[in-house]
Amino acid sequence: MSFIPHGRHLIAGEWVEGPSRFTSSPATGPSHQFAIGTPELVARAAEAAEDAFWSYGYSTREERAAFLEAIADEIEARAVHITEIGTQESGLPGARLEGERGRTTGQLRLFAKHIRDGHYLDxxxxxxxxxRKPAPRPEIRLMQRPIGPVAVFGASNFPLAFSTAGGDTAAALAAGCPVVVKGHSAHPGTGEIIAEAIHAAIEKTGVHKGVFGLIQGGDRKVGEALVTHPLIKAVGFTGSLxxxxxxFNLCAQRDEPIPFFGELGSVNPMFVLPEAIKARGAALGEGWAASLTMGAGQxxxxxxxxxxxDDATADGFVESTRTALEKVAxxxxxxxxxxxxxxxxxxxFDARNSVKPVLSTESKERQASPNLYETTGEAFLADHTIGEEVFGPLGIVVRVKSVDDMVHLAKGLEGQLTTTIHLDAGDTEDARRLLPVLERKAGRVLANGFPTGVEVVDSMVHGGPYPASTNFGATSVGTMSIRRFLRPVSYQNIPASLLPADLA
Known part of the structure; x- marks a missing residue:
């Protein structure tokens, strides 16, 4: 039997109707109606989250870990229905949604293990x-404490891993912070079924019902109401610049400014060094085409x-990329x-004389076909818009005259989530020159790979200098993401009977 959404918000453990409804626009299958959020509903959810914080924020690490694991279990219990509605709404293939579901539940369980270990408390x-002379020193103890209710905005391109129970939500809950999610209108049914899983986990573990809220739909005023509500203490966001x-500006302009952890955009440049392109240019072109078109480039x-x-080896690389892209439906x-x-x-791109089409296709309605362009290093540095993100399967080859020009171009880049060096043994010295520049530009630097896979592990950084993200010291993937929703507190001469259990 198919999952049929009821279309309501979740606030303080209750499924709540709104004053009006919107109709979803799935890629396939039936559309459904969903309640539209309002600033008043946002306020109710924020108030419930604040009420929940006084118990959940002071719960034990074991209690929070058990809650995260219960959410993962409840998501897996709904696996078939999640894949069904997720593919309908997003157009993503079932295998992709199944993999993303595994990443989501795996992340929840990883965070549960991480907080049980306790090292994150620092x-x-x-x-x-x-x-001590001339003055005695008091006893001082420090640990990380949760900051309070967190707002999370669901992402369009990851209905599971970066949305309702995705990385931001999991990190905040692990830290001890209740969450209010602004669901993405591209996949409201998927958001609802995941919210049902979280609600079931709340019922199973007995945590405060205000610990999680979901507000669906609504115009810009709903998002503004969420980030400006005085009870919200931080925001997690993945979306457009x-x-x-x-x-971000609204968070900074509040009477009490709060951190906005936004992942905003990246073009993730690759630098293909001379010996690598000479030895395996064709294979690199094919690999780039596959990475560029994975998930329609989204x-x-x-x-x-x-x-x-810019030499004959570049010609072969470009031709290999073009040929591979032509085969992509x-x-x-x-x-x-x-x-x-x-x-x-x-x-x-078509309107710029400085950019030459290598493969130009026509995309109609909701379908996307790959496109490939090339330009010079001089033109790229002179025209900022050439380096702006195009969300989809579009690539550009930048031809430079030397490795010196590569380094110069790298210095002119904006902040990125990733940068990549393709090198062989003979490229080591050139790569050594590039690496210090690239690590200043990105949160993750790769060698001889493609960046479209993001591992959920302790060592992952998914963030970077602006505009890749709004906080270069944070990551939205991996266990270090929990630290975004904590702050250090020192306890001076506090009796052991009053200290947090983890610090006594």
Whole structure:
């Protein structure tokens, strides 16, 4: 039997109707109606989250770990229905949704293990020195504490891993922070069924019902109400540069400014060094084409730019990429709006004399076909818009004259989520020159790979200098992401009977 959404918000453990409804726009299958969020509903959810914080924020690590694991179990119990509605709404293939579901539940379980270990608390103790001269030293103890209710915005391109129970939500809950999610209108049914799983986990473990809320739909005022509500203490966001920057500014302008952890955009440039392209240029072109078109290019780590030295080996690399891209059939994009933005991005490239088409295709309605362009290093540095993200399967080859020019171009890049060096043994010295520049530009630097896979592990950084993200010291993937929703507190001469159990 298929899952049929009821279309309501989840606030303080109750499924709540709104004053009006919107109709979903799935890629396939039936559409459904969903309640539209309002600032008043946002306020109710934020107030319930604050009420929950006084118990959940002071719960034990074991209680929170058990809650995260219960959410994972409840998601897996709904696996078939999640895949069904997720594929209908997003147009993503079932295998992709199943893999993303595994990543989501695996992340929840990883975070449960991580907080059980307790190392994330960063506990520090300086014993009292009562006999120190000229003045005694008090006992001082430090540990990380949760900051309070967190707002999370669901992402269009990851209905599971970066949405309702995705990385931001899992990290906040692991830290001890209740969450209010603004569901993405591209996949409201998927958001609802995941919210049902979280609600079931709340019932199973007995945590406060206000610990999680879901507000569906609504216009810009709903998002603004969420980030400006005085009880919200931080925001997690994955989305467009324009939308994210607007919310970031609102967070900074509050009477009490709060951190906005936004992942906003990246073109993830690759630098293909001379010996590597000489030895395996054709294979690199094929690999780039596969990465560029994975999921219709709708990954924030999609490698949209390849920088090569302008010679015959570059010609072979470009031809190999073009040939591979020609074989890729049109793919369904996540929303009509994303599909239109992709077509607009292609038109922007077509309008520039400094950019030459290598493969030009026509994309219609919600379908996207790959496109490939090339330009010079001089033109790339002179025209900022050439380096702006086009969300979809569009790549650009930047031809430079030398490795010196590669280094110069790298220095002119904006912040990125990833940068990549393709090298062979003979390229080591050139790579050594590039690496210090690239590590200043990105949160993750790769060698001889493609960045579209993001491992959920302790060592992962998914973030980078602006505009890749709004906080270069944070990551939205991996266990270090929990630290975003904690702050250090020192306890001076506090009796052991009053200290947090983890610090006593």
């Amino acid at each position: 506990k520090r103790v300086d014993e009292a020195l009562p006999d 324009a939308g994210g920057r607007a919310l 990954f924030c780590t999609n490698p949209g730019i390849a920088v090569v030295i 049109p793919q369904t994009m996540l929303t009509d709006g994303i599909a239109k933005a992709y077509r607009d991005g292609k038109e922007r």
